[in-house]
Amino acid sequence: MVSYLTAETNFLRAFGNRSFLLIVLAALCRSGDSVGKAAVPGLSLDINPAIIVVFGPVLALLLVASLKVEADTLLVARLAILDEASELKLRAKVSWLVYLLFAVPTAAAAFIAIQFFLQLVPRPEGCEAWSWARHLFDLRYWEGTPSTYCLGNIPGAPWIYPPLQAYLYLACVSA
Numbered sequence: 001m002v003s004y005l006t007a008e009t010n011f012l013r014a015f016g017n018r019s020f021l022l023i024v025l026a027a028l029c030r031s032g033d034s035v036g037k038a039a040v041p042g043l044s045l046d047i048n049p050a051i052i053v054v055f056g057p058v059l060a061l062l063l064v065a066s067l068k069v070e071a072d073t074l075l076v077a078r079l080a081i082l083d084e085a086s087e088l089k090l091r092a093k094v095s096w097l098v099y100l101l102f103a104v105p106t107a108a109a110a111f112i113a114i115q116f117f118l119q120l121v122p123r124p125e126g127c128e129a130w131s132w133a134r135h136l137f138d139l140r141y142w143e144g145t146p147s148t149y150c151l152g153n154i155p156g157a158p159w160i161y162p163p164l165q166a167y168l169y170l171a172c173v174s175a
Contacts, residue, residue: 002082006072011070015101018063022056022108029053029115030151050149050157053115054165060109061172064102071098106173113169120160121152135166 029052121130122141127150142164147157 004077007135008074011067011074014070015067018067019104019108020116022060022063022105022112025052025056025059026108026111029056029112048149048154048157049115049151050120050147050154053112053120053149054160055114056112057109057169057172060074060105060112061175064105064109065100070160110173115151116160116169117166118125120147120157121150122146122156122160122162123148135162139163 028047029049029088097156117132117135121127124145127148141160141162144159144161147160148154149157
């Protein structure tokens, strides 16, 4: 029983850390700064808001998927440990409040994906000439193009692939 409680505590800590990371990334993607530093022992990265917008929805999907796997593992461990739950023939019901907690990383991923549609545009078009709907329907840049992040007019943004990438981000947020 103690090992289960330790695993549950570790899950809650991991959930909090991953949710906080996504919220910080969502806040950083709205900054107009061209370059920021992210450092952990042994690694230092130069990041800008455009990089967060490009890789954020996929990162959020991976983090939520890993949390779902951990939550399923905890549910199986709980059924094995608790006598009352292991004698039941019914599947354990999960409270709707748990799903509400999973809305936090999903909302952060949706916010980052919205920034892709509203702030990241192909460099040849420019910020004034581009409409967010063209991310979904304009096939001229499907092979990729350099981009500009309109919020801070950051020209060093990564390449984007407008219709394909837009649909990938919509799938990541909706999954």
